[in-house]
Amino acid sequence: MTLSIEIDSARLLRRLEQLAAISDCPEPPPAVTRVVFSETDLRARAYLASLYAECGLQVRVDAIGNTFARWQGTQPELPAVGTGSHTDAIPHSGMYDGTVGVLGALESIAALQAAGFRPRRSIELVMFTSEEPTRFGVGCTGSRLMSGAMTMQRLCELRDVVGDNYDVVRTRAGMCGALEDVRLKQDHFSAWVELHIEQGPELERSSTDIGVVTAIAAPATYEFEVHGSGGHAGAVLMGGRRDALCATAKIVLAIEYLARHSPSADLVATVGQLQVHPGAINSIPSMVRFSLDIRDIDVANRDEVFGKLAQWAQRIANQRDVSVDSKCLNADPPATCDATIVGVIQNACRELGLTHQNMISRAYHDSLFMARVAPTGMIFIPCRGGVSHRPDEFSTLEQMEKGVAALALTLAELSK
Ligand code: HGY
Ligand code: MN
Ligand code: MN
Secondary structure, three states: OOOOOOOOHHHHHHHHHHHHOOOOOOOOOOOEEEOOOOHHHHHHHHHHHHHHHHOOOEEEEOOOOOEEEEEOOOOOOOOEEEEEEEOOEEEEEOOOOOHHHHHHHHHHHHHHHHOOOOOOOOEEEEEEOOOOOOOOOOOOHHHHHHHOOOOHHHHHHOEOOOOOEHHHHHHHOOOOOOHHHOOOOOOOEEEEEEEEEOOOOHHHHOOOOEEEEEEEOEEEEEEEEEEOOOOEOOOOOHHHOOOHHHHHHHHHHHHHHHHHOOOOOOOEEEOOOEEEEOOOOOEOOOEEEEEEEEEEOOHHHHHHHHHHHHHHHHHHHHHOOOEEEEEEEEEOOOEEOOHHHHHHHHHHHHHHOOOEEEEEEOOOOOHHHHOOOOOEEEEEEOOHHHOOOOOOOOOOHHHHHHHHHHHHHHHHHHHO
């Protein structure tokens, strides 16, 4: 049966804008800040709950806030087809990252309902808790716990910037229930598909409508600490200093050098956070803590480059008579998308007359972990200039409409 899919993209945009207005960012939308378990995050969740009800979806929220909005199929006992993404947003970011995959999936479901489609397998729209690492230093805690990629013990070791542990923060935010119940049964989903903006320039460059993701890069996050001796900025002459910040500066440039000269062009390394102690104008830095986000589609190369940069860091520390330590927060393998799901997405594009190309995802997503519990695929839409994690992140209504339609036909095929 050829489904005639009508996407209400004006409603999608309206909802994206309403969600973007629920933000802690001092700048107005489209700049967005929405950190997990903040009061703003809870307001966004309440807004989304009102939308799920409009589609007649049955909603379940697990112990850490992963939200499952279910369109019951005619055979509800069968493993469901899953789709969705996240709505938390890093500080000063954009209004499309993650949200297109949640509100777009809602539009896909509404279009299928309007077209008279009845799924045999239930379709579950998932809004993951905490895809971004902003608060706890590790991303995708919702899908990690769901897929078993992270243990409850490890989750409860995570601390936020004020030192509160994850379990305390989630309980205070009103998330209740046993953490052990977050883990999905192995056959909970028969298939998983996430719609997301590309967060890169390839689709726009090749003027292609849809990116069919074949693999998701392997992310790793480390925390470095450099310790020197500090002291008075006026009294300690240059020769007698063990300046933690100057040593760190050399280490950060070494990281950039090694990433730029890596054998694999897919290797990327970023120092995004850096704290200086004591942080006084007239005191020599005695300790610097900084983050390292390092990724590659080739996990062996990622780990080899990390090993090299740890050696270089030690050498710089020795030369400067300071100490350097690093702690791994996460080091995940890449994920390969399921060939059958890739084929279903490609067929949906063909049926809709959409141009499409296979590609890898350099950003990570909850699908990186959902691939451990279900055959997984991702649908990318172009974003202007490839920009993301910035307020000027943007996709056109037409680009979103094509992505939502491709998702709708994909969900129909997987759930029929
Ligand atoms: O960092 C990422 O790749 C994702 O946007 N959280
Ligand atoms: Mn993001
Ligand atoms: Mn995202």
